[in-house]
Amino acid sequence: DGGITQSPKYLFRKEGQNVTLSCEQNLNHDAMYWYRQDPGQGLRLIYYSQIVNDFQKGDIAEGYSVSREKKESFPLTVTSAQKNPTAFYLCATKGLTYEQYFGPGTRLTVT
Amino acid sequence: QKEVEQNSGPLSVPEGAIASLNCTYSDRVSQSFFWYRQYSGKSPELIMSIYSNGDKEDGRFTAQLNKASQYVSLLIRDSQPSDSATYLCAVNLYSGGSNYKLTFGKGTLLTVNP
Numbered sequence: 752d753g754g755i756t757q758s759p760k761y762l763f764r765k766e767g768q769n770v771t772l773s774c775e776q777n778l779n780h781d782a783m784y785w786y787r788q789d790p791g792q793g794l795r796l797i798y799y800s801q802i803v804n805d806f807q808k809g810d811i812a813e814g815y816s817v818s819r820e821k822k823e824s825f826p827l828t829v830t831s832a833q834k835n836p837t838a839f840y841l842c843a844t845k846g847l848t849y850e851q852y853f854g855p856g857t858r859l860t861v862t
Numbered sequence: 863q864k865e866v867e868q869n870s871g872p873l874s875v876p877e878g879a880i881a882s883l884n885c886t887y888s889d890r891v892s893q894s895f896f897w898y899r900q901y902s903g904k905s906p907e908l909i910m911s912i913y914s915n916g917d918k919e920d921g922r923f924t925a926q927l928n929k930a931s932q933y934v935s936l937l938i939r940d941s942q943p944s945d946s947a948t949y950l951c952a953v954n955l956y957s958g959g960s961n962y963k964l965t966f967g968k969g970t971l972l973t974v975n976p
Contacts, residue, residue, distance in 0.1 A: 784964075793866075793950070793966040794906075841905055849894040849913075849954060851964055853905040 754778065755854035757842050762859045764836075772827045772857045774842030780852075782845040783825035785809075785817065787838040788856075794841065800825055829859065836861045866953045868967035876975050881938040883970050885951030888932070892962075895927055895934045898950040900969065906950055910936060941974045948972070 755776045764770045774783065782801045786794040796809030800819040814833025819825050829836045839858050843851040866887045875881045883897075894913050898906035912918045912925040912934065924937040934953070938945055948969040954962040 791870075791968065793968040796963065850896065850908055850911055851952075852908060853898075856905040 755842060755844055755852060757840075757854040757857050759857060760855065762857055764859070764861050766861055767831045768861075769831060770829050770836075770859065770861075772829065772840055772842075772859070774825045774827065774854060775823055776825075776842075776844045776854075777823060778844055778846065778852070779822070780844035780846040781822070783819070784843040784845070784851065785815070785825070785827045786841045786843065787811065788841060789838050797827065829861075866951055866955070866965050866967040868949075868951050868970050870968060871971040872973055873970055874973045874975060875941050877941060877943060879941050879974075881941045881945065881972055881974070883936040883938075883949050883951075883972065885934045885936075885953075885967055886932055887934070887951075887953040887955065887965075889953070889955045890929070890932065891956045892929075892932075892953050894954040894962075895925070896952040896964075897923075897925060897934075897936045898952060898966075900948045900950060902947070938972075941972075943974050943976050946972060946974050 758773045784799040785797040795811050797815050798817045800806035816828045841856045842854040845851045868885050897910040899909045900906045910925040912927045918925045922939045926935045948971050950969045951967040955965045957963040
């Protein structure tokens, strides 16, 4: 079953804790992206990776970290330095064409 | 500031009507344009991509691109209640060197009334 998986679907954390969101794909796509979506706002790019062992900051990288040790996996860590971490987090991939495809998302709530 | 703009709506149409969703973008060199559909609480789903001026049809959906006017639209014919969702316009905007960044509008909420 091909596609993009994100886990968990819902995540609740206390303020001050780091949390890692998982993104896995078996589409053999080179590029992977992390976005966050807040109510009434467009998607904002956090980090992206075009190849294994390389990644670049997006527009709102502060308070986040990523790794890309395998082509299939691009986990995102939301650190305690992120001031407003509650959001819907979306992972996307892109293959040889220009289209990006999204995973189902993780809804993070920090209290 | 390079950006993508959409009317936030809500746009309300009766079942069976044509829904017209509009998007403008700021960058004349953009070459690729996309429409995503996002149901409430779900992730965006790619429904159309368009690269050349003119119309592209896929079932009940037609994307229209006018690069001179920096305008892209999505028409939904014979609208169904199941089309009720937020529609996101996305454009690959030039970001320097050989790089482009997919930039999203804030979306238009469409409601199709039975």
